[in-house]
Amino acid sequence: xxxxxxxxxxxxxxxxxxxxxxxxxxxxxxxxxxxxxxxxxxxxxxxxxxxxxxxxxxxxxxxxxxxxxxxxxxxxxxxxxxxxxxxxxxxxxxxxxxxxxxxxxxxxxxxxxxxxxxxxxxxxxxxxxxxxxxxxxxxxxxxxxxxxxxxxxxxxxxxxxxxxxxxxxxxxxxxxxxxxxxxxxxxxxxxxxxxxxxxxxxxxxxxxxxxxxxxxxxxxxxxxxxxxxxxxxxxxx
Amino acid sequence: xxxxxxxxxxxxxxxxxxxxxxxxxxxxxxxxxxxxxxxxxxxxxxxxxxxxxxxxxxxxxxxxxxxxxxxxxxxxxxxxxxxxxxxxxxxxxxxxxxxxxxxxxxxxxxxxxxxxxxxxxxxxxxxxxxxxxxxxxxxxxxxxxxxxxxxxxxxxxxxxxxxxxxxxxxxxxxxxxxxxxxxxxxxxxxxxxxxxxxxxxxxxxxxxxxxxxxxxxxxxxxxxxxxxxxxxxxxxx
Numbered sequence: 001x002x003x004x005x006x007x008x009x010x011x012x013x014x015x016x017x018x019x020x021x022x023x024x025x026x027x028x029x030x031x032x033x034x035x036x037x038x039x040x041x042x043x044x045x046x047x048x049x050x051x052x053x054x055x056x057x058x059x060x061x062x063x064x065x066x067x068x069x070x071x072x073x074x075x076x077x078x079x080x081x082x083x084x085x086x087x088x089x090x091x092x093x094x095x096x097x098x099x100x101x102x103x104x105x106x107x108x109x110x111x112x113x114x115x116x117x118x119x120x121x122x123x124x125x126x127x128x129x130x131x132x133x134x135x136x137x138x139x140x141x142x143x144x145x146x147x148x149x150x151x152x153x154x155x156x157x158x159x160x161x162x163x164x165x166x167x168x169x170x171x172x173x174x175x176x177x178x179x180x181x182x183x184x185x186x187x188x189x190x191x192x193x194x195x196x197x198x199x200x201x202x203x204x205x206x207x208x209x210x211x212x213x214x215x216x217x218x219x220x221x222x223x224x225x226x227x228x229x230x231x232x233x234x235x236x237x
Numbered sequence: 238x239x240x241x242x243x244x245x246x247x248x249x250x251x252x253x254x255x256x257x258x259x260x261x262x263x264x265x266x267x268x269x270x271x272x273x274x275x276x277x278x279x280x281x282x283x284x285x286x287x288x289x290x291x292x293x294x295x296x297x298x299x300x301x302x303x304x305x306x307x308x309x310x311x312x313x314x315x316x317x318x319x320x321x322x323x324x325x326x327x328x329x330x331x332x333x334x335x336x337x338x339x340x341x342x343x344x345x346x347x348x349x350x351x352x353x354x355x356x357x358x359x360x361x362x363x364x365x366x367x368x369x370x371x372x373x374x375x376x377x378x379x380x381x382x383x384x385x386x387x388x389x390x391x392x393x394x395x396x397x398x399x400x401x402x403x404x405x406x407x408x409x410x411x412x413x414x415x416x417x418x419x420x421x422x423x424x425x426x427x428x429x430x431x432x433x434x435x436x437x438x439x440x441x442x443x444x445x446x447x448x449x450x451x452x453x454x455x456x457x458x459x460x461x462x463x464x465x466x467x468x469x470x471x472x473x474x
Contacts, residue, residue, distance in 0.1 A: 024414055025452050031411060064414070077411065174268060174314065177261055177301065184471040187424035187444040187464075205442035207424040210469075215262050227424075232447075234421040 012047050016055035019045075024064055024075050031077045035065070087181065087211070089170050090136045090144060099138030103167045106133040106197070110159075117149060121212065121219040132163055135197050141228070142198045148223040154215055168221075176220050178213035185209055185233075194226050204229050249284050253292035256282075261301055261312050268314045272302070324418065324448070326407050327373045327381060336375030340404045343370040343434070347396075354386060358449065358456040369400055372434050378465070379435045385460040391452055405458075413457050415450035422446055422470075431463050441466050 023029045035041075038056070042049040056073055059065045066076045094101045111131040118125040130150040136143045148168055152159050155176050163171070186208045195202040206229065212222040227233075260266045272278075275293070279286040293310055296302045303313045331338040348368040355362040367387040373380045385405055389396050392413050400408070423445045432439040443466065449459040464470075 021416070022453070025416060027414075031414060075414075177264075177268060177312075179258070179262060182471070184469045185422045185444060186467075186469040187442040189426075189440065189442045203426065203440045205424040205426045207422060207444075216259070230423075232421045232423040234419070 012045075012051050013054040013058065016041070016045050016047065016052060017058045020055060020059055021062075021064060024059075029075050031075050034072050034074050037072060087173060087213070089173050091167070091170055094136065094138040094143055097138060099143075100140075102137045102140065104135045104137070105164050105167075106135065108132040108163055113149065117222055121149075121151070121222060123151065123219065130158065132168055134163070134167060136167070136169075143228055143231075145194055145197050145226040146223055147226075148221055150221045151219050154217040154220045169223075172213075172221055176213070176215070178215055178220055180214045181211060183209060183211045188226075190226075198226065198228055200229050207231055207233065209233070249282075249288050250291040250295065253278070253282050253284065253289060254295045257292060257296055258299075258301060261296075266312050268312050271309050271311050274309060324410060324450070326410050328404065328407055331373065331375040331380055334375060336380075337377075339374045339377065341372050341374070342401045342404075343372065345369040345400055350386065354459055358386075358388070358459060360388065360456065367395065369405055371400070371404060373404070373406075380465055380468075382431055382434050382463040383460055384463075385458055387458045388456050391454040391457045406460075409450075409458055413450070413452070415452055415457055417451045418448060420446060420448045425463075427463075435463065435465055437466050444468055444470065446470070 020029075020035070024031075029035055036044070038049045038052045041052045041056075045052065056065060056067065060067045060073075064076055066074045068074075091101045091103070109131055110128050112126040113121070113123055113129050115125045117123075118127070123129075130152060132146075132148050132150070134146045134148075136146065146169065150158055150168065150172070155172070158171075158176075161168075161171055187205055188208055190198060190200055190202050190204040190206050192202055194206065195204065198204075198206070200206075207227045209225045209227070210222070211225070213220045257266075257272070261268075266272055273281070275286045275289045278289045278293075282289065293302055293304065297304045297310075301313055302310050304310045328338045328340070346368055347365050349363040350358070350360055350366050352362045354360075355364070360366075367389060369383075369385050369387070371383045371385075373383065383406065387395055387405065387409070392409070395408075395413075398405075398408055424442055425445055427435060427437055427439050427441045427443050429439055431443065432441065435441075435443070437443075444464045446462045446464070447459070448462070450457045
């Protein structure tokens with residue numbers, strides 16, 4: 001570490017994290033191996049043990065290291081990386097693509113919750129929720145078909161909102177902060193109901209995103225989004 | 238804060254984060270609002286300013302707060318939450334479902350990289366990579382169809398591996414740690430090539446995951462995974 005005088009002050013933990021990352025990637029330290037303890041690394045790098053701790057914590061958060069209180073720190077065998085998916089405002093997403101946004105509310109009603117959703121949401125079959133279906137368009141082409149249930153107990157004031165004017169996605173993103181979201185991806189053939197709304201043929205493969213958000217009261221909303229054919233949803237770790 | 242003596246030592250930042258989270262969820266502090274500065278919060282909670290900083294940093298990492306050096310801290314309008322997707326070892330995934338794992342290598346060759354991948358990978362069309370196609374089975378039913386390109390320059394030693402015996406997914410997860418991954422989801426109709434390999438009909442909708450991993454040398458591998466009909470991939474924030 002003859003170069004350590006060149007490390008910018010305050011960047012020491014970042015520098016150590018980079019060096020440890022390099023040793024893992026270049027397999028000087030191999031997956032599953034226990035790495036030297038904090039005291040040894042502090043001596044090697046000529047820094048405080050707290051600085052080493054900070055660096056290793058960064059790498060643990062990235063998923064490169066497994067830290068166990070008694071077993072020490074090992075190079076992770078199968079790192080879990082976090083992929084970022086935001087809940088976008090669909091209008092902004094469409095406008096960012098240079099298209100003109102429009103929205104059509106197909107139906108909005110207070111309806112009894114079907115059994116298929118009840119258990120997953122921790123609610124009872126037949127509980128009255130707000131059910132709505134809508135299509136989001138870019139330059140008048142269907143972009144996304146939305147089938148949504150909203151739990152008014154978790155979102156006071158929502159029963160007075162008319163989603164003909166402001167779409168539910170944008171209202172909820174702006175007004176109903178969530179603590180936790182479940183999302184899952186699947187594919188389905190468009191079917192007789194979805195195909196005309198997305199202006200496609202019934203056997204067309206569609207990407208489906210099911211998403212449920214929760215706050216401290218309970219589920220806020222569960223939504224099934226069907227995207228236009230060819231849509232790709234990207235994430236980066 | 239008359240109850241602050243009851244806060245466990247060391248848990249003060251967590252306690253403050255919980256209280257700030259509650260204020261946001263219950264809309265005492267609304268999306269877009271600037272929250273009190275660290276000094277004010279330190280006084281309110283009767284803790285050091287560093288403890289408040291730690292609590293706010295936790296909430297910023299969750300996406301609930303936007304922190305700007307000069308503009309102060311605001312409640313995020315559209316929080317970005319991190320959804321966790323690991324790169325699983327498919328064999329373990331199938332065995333965890335109680336099924337017996339098997340694997341069939343359809344082809345393995347050194348092949349010139351097609352243009353469709355070259356630009357995205359930062360490589361040249363015609364560069365020689367390892368191309369392989371394989372199917373993963375659970376109880377002899379197709380689970381996943383894999384079409385993979387591996388860059389031997391980023392993975393020394395890989396040219397000597399025979400993927401008939403150990404599948405490429407497991408070899409790479411265990412031997413090629415990555416720094417960064419891109420993933421994206423889409424749907425497609427099975428088509429004449431994929432349908433028989435997945436034991437389904439050609440028009441069947443399939444969930445497709447494209448994933449590329451990178452280390453400090455360059456791209457490690459890019460893979461297109463087609464899942465059996467009905468497969469759902471879940472994530473939780």
